[in-house]
Amino acid sequence: MTSLLPEPAVALPPGKPPAEGPFGWQEPPIQIAPPATSSAGQEAIDLAARAGLHLDPWQQHILRVGMGEQPDGSWAAFEVAVNVPRQNGKGGIIEARELWGLFIGGERLILHSAHEFKTAKAAFKRIERLIRACPDLHKRVKTYRQTVGEEGIELHTGQVLRFIARSKGSGRGFTGDCNVMDEDMILGDDAMDALLPTMAAVPDPQIWYLGSAGIGAPSVVLGRLRRRALAAVETGVPDPSLAYFEWSVTPCRDECPPGCAEHDDAASDEAVLKSNPGVGYRLTLEKVARERATLSPAGYGRERLGVGDYPSDEADTWQVIPEETWRALAARDSSPEDPVAFAIDAPPERDHAAIAVAGPWRGGTHVEVVDHRPGMGWVVERAKQLHRDHRPRCWVVDGGGPAGSLIQALEEALSEVERELSGSPEAVVEIVQPKVREIGQACGRFYDAVADQSLSHLDQAPLASALAGAQQRPLGDAWAWARRGVQVDISPLVSATLAKWGLTAEVEEASVDPLDNIW
Incomplete structure (x- = not known):
């Protein structure tokens, strides 16, 4: 499976003033x-x-x-x-x-x-x-x-x-x-x-x-x-x-x-x-x-020279996973192998949403953020495109979270794509919704994979920013991801965590009308 990231934007080289006179740089350093x-x-x-x-x-x-x-x-x-x-x-x-x-x-x-x-x-x-x-x-x-x-x-x-x-x-x-x-x-x-x-x-x-x-x-x-x-x-x-x-x-x-x-x-x-x-x-x-x-x-x-004093942010202290530990797992040329799992998450304000993917890679698991954009209206169409291109083993959404409101529309849209691809009019895609204890398990597995170095990623800024601003909240005897402030968006991290969990989650077979079994 190839990387799901768009082509990176190329940072323009520093501008050079015209040779004929003292002009300031017209493109920024x-x-x-x-x-x-x-x-x-x-x-x-x-x-x-x-x-x-x-x-x-x-x-x-x-x-x-x-x-x-x-x-x-x-x-x-x-x-x-x-x-x-x-x-x-x-x-x-x-x-x-x-x-x-x-x-x-x-x-x-x-x-x-x-x-x-x-x-x-x-x-x-x-x-x-x-x-x-x-x-x-x-x-x-x-x-x-x-x-x-x-x-x-x-x-x-x-x-x-x-x-x-x-x-x-x-x-x-x-x-x-x-x-x-x-x-x-x-x-x-x-x-x-x-x-x-x-x-x-x-x-x-x-x-x-x-x-x-x-x-x-x-x-x-x-x-x-x-x-x-x-x-x-x-x-x-x-x-x-x-x-x-x-x-x-x-x-x-x-x-x-x-x-x-x-x-x-x-x-x-x-x-x-x-x-x-x-x-x-x-x-x-x-x-x-x-x-x-x-x-x-x-x-x-x-x-005059733009040398600023920028305050440190509590959200940048990497409380759960040390920054150096996370950065050491970066592998730019990697991409998940099939079968993959996708997951979707959004912050409480619903002003952004994230789609992440996880898949096997070199005996471990590779995760990456596929898309992270403002608003929620783009998610269903993007999910249809990804499902058509990659036929994942499952889609994961926390039904009790902000992205839970998308589940019905997602199931309808993805089922339509699956029927198209499989040729089966009965094919139905059901979104996997983890229970509370399974969310705790997902966070623990993600943390353990980082600790034992069996997880790789692309060192993407949204995922790193989410980890930098994340903290733990109690979840029974386990814990789940939480954010430290309203300005922190941890949806890239939550979606990556759920996508990894989705690789081993129990997935129900396509739904079939019970009347089909009556002779």
């Missing part, structure tokens, strides 16, 4: 993105130009990649994060994305939030000026809402762009097609807990994070996003739902030898160009030199 077959980015770029907003090459690059689409037209990346030093022009990216959502994308509600109200209001005024200056866009606006706390733009066709200051409660009750999180270096769990679940019921949502380098404890969410990106870069396996762009340097340390080629010289122009794509467009090396002379070394590193 750190970038990941899921595979995409098309992009709506050019539409956003062209519309922005009509409104008088002419974007730099690096801004256009982010829109083309961040607005990448899958073959069915849905977003390739659920989350898009842009980490770039101040005054480089990230506001232009936000404005172009919001204009597209209002006037082309048909997004019913776009929520733009910032840490402070004055920042959100300034963003509202900028995009209002762009729209008013373009008659073709202005005539489509029903109202510009100016009431304090209610700032926004509403079109005659019903689309709304709202501007709010973040708080624990702001955003509750709104169902946004797109959330724009400005100043994401000041973004914590309370604000995300209020805003992110609003997108769970949206068929094809997208969330954009934009800000500058981390500033310590307030940068909780940005720190998580960055760790996911670095994990994907390190392993070469793309994060299936995150596009991340960061302009920054790795400064030399005190112990670095003269002429160190591994790190960047923080006092050099080269470091400025690497971390500031706006140089040559709205920044100059002369202005930056004045900053370097005035700011503290730490302040200059953070504000």
